[in-house]
Amino acid sequence: MPEGGDRKRIDAYPRLFADMARELFAQGSTEELLQRIAQMAVEAIDGCEEAGIILVDRRKREFQAPAATCEMVRESDRAQMECNEGPCLDAARHEQSFRVDDMADESRWPCYRPRAVDLGIGAMLGFDLYTYEDHLGALDLYARTPGVFDDDAREVGWVFASHAALAIAGSQREATLREGYTTRQEIGEAVGIIMERRRLTDEQAFEVLKTYSMNANTKLREVARRITRTGEIPDV
Template structure:
């Protein structure tokens, strides 16, 4: 029989609870991101602060969630000066560990300013890569050399769970957006059919032609028609 005090079993139970919590936020990307940040501080040994950031084109950091002002400020610092672990090394490795921020020589300007703001050590984990966009989970402590191999191992496990939960939330958000778009187009078609005694195909044809003439997305044309009751650009065409 397995020992209930076995730390491996305890870790497995913790990660299962975290996975369930992340799945509970399904369909809400911002809530999922915040849940990841909060869970990381709770389960990764020695972690004191966490941020979730999107890195765009290796040049810009978009903060998405944070447990306090410090990680937000350090994300902004990397974006402002154009260097740091999120902007560089996480593209090349799934995990970046900075044992002593003040002594770090890979990003000297970031290291100087980050240590002045109170960062002692860091752990950065890659969450996903989509095109030129990367998602990263960044852990901070105020003390240097605080993170150990256990911190890194558990952080990697959490990042794997988090990546799945985030992908699920984004997929559900896109599905919902698609359904909302279909509803808008359906409403716009219904208005045209009622106003002009058109068939459904004819109404859709009107929306498509207006979309092409105005160089606007079909769903945007449908939204304006549904909100105003008028075909976008109709005044201009009468002139």
Template structure:
């Protein structure tokens, strides 16, 4: 339940920021986002995050609070229309006061009513210069979200987007560091085993990666594990 006083709202968002910052992995951040949305935004009964991969033009639903959200996302992807897709694709927010009277998505809306969606609200998750996806909020009854809930939703989504972007950057940095460490260890193994320079050993890794069509990190892991370069078909 939202505290309406300025002090109450400030305390709520300070607590939210701390909670999201404490989650280091993107998956954990996403779970905390959807759970917190249900507990802090008036009218919200279910929530989900829809992420967009712009290079592949694909979507995924990595965090949902229940089967209703999963079914809703599946319907939107099947029909290639819906409020969550529009929010993620076009950097828009939306408020659907009564899904039964909705006309903007003629194929999705009837399916949403069948699923038990009465009203919806959603916001793009925008960080720096790109959209990560959308935060989507569901209620079973029409008219569940008022203007105050919408304003809180905007601030909530902004906090969520910043926390998610930070977690994704940190995850990428850790993955890159781990990859460099593993490649370095593999180079050391090859240098010792074949009496090579570091450049020659690294070239062997790259050539093997290209020849076997296996990622460089996976080739390095195999060398560290077995002391041998992988062969085609292994």
């Protein structure tokens, strides 16, 4: 049976995660959401002093580190990317969680490990961020003292990461839809300007836009944005 203090803490978890879910889905931009996730991880998970997020851009085959609670985490992310190895990259690449009880005793990551020790990293705990539709990256927790992450922290972190992944996926979908709507609107406005200035049909005006985009090797939305902002129509 759990001790009194442990029982009280366990009973508080449902409220914690319910409040967390509401707060995360209320964030504005994806950037704000990611930073708040890192901050809340420090607040919610025992032993966690700092936190960061690494995301996977599969189209560009690269990693991004958009959120960190301190410079130590940013330096850790930079070291892993420069070494092309490390616990956070492993979690993001291989869709797995990890636990490092004492970084000084680690035999993995021969390039990253000494740099992590120099940064003052004692222990780490990380979770892959995924939904049923996609693998997003990893949530990484840091402590300066070795051995502070117990099984309870791992269990709470896993549930926390699950909520965080859903919030991130929802925010990214919303951003994609918003960008698509804005792009269509800008293209429509640019086509309208070309139609009026050159007395063309909408199909002819769109062809002008598309031809310039190809000739200039510039994305269609960028050409449209330039026309709507300046009113200048390029020659094709």
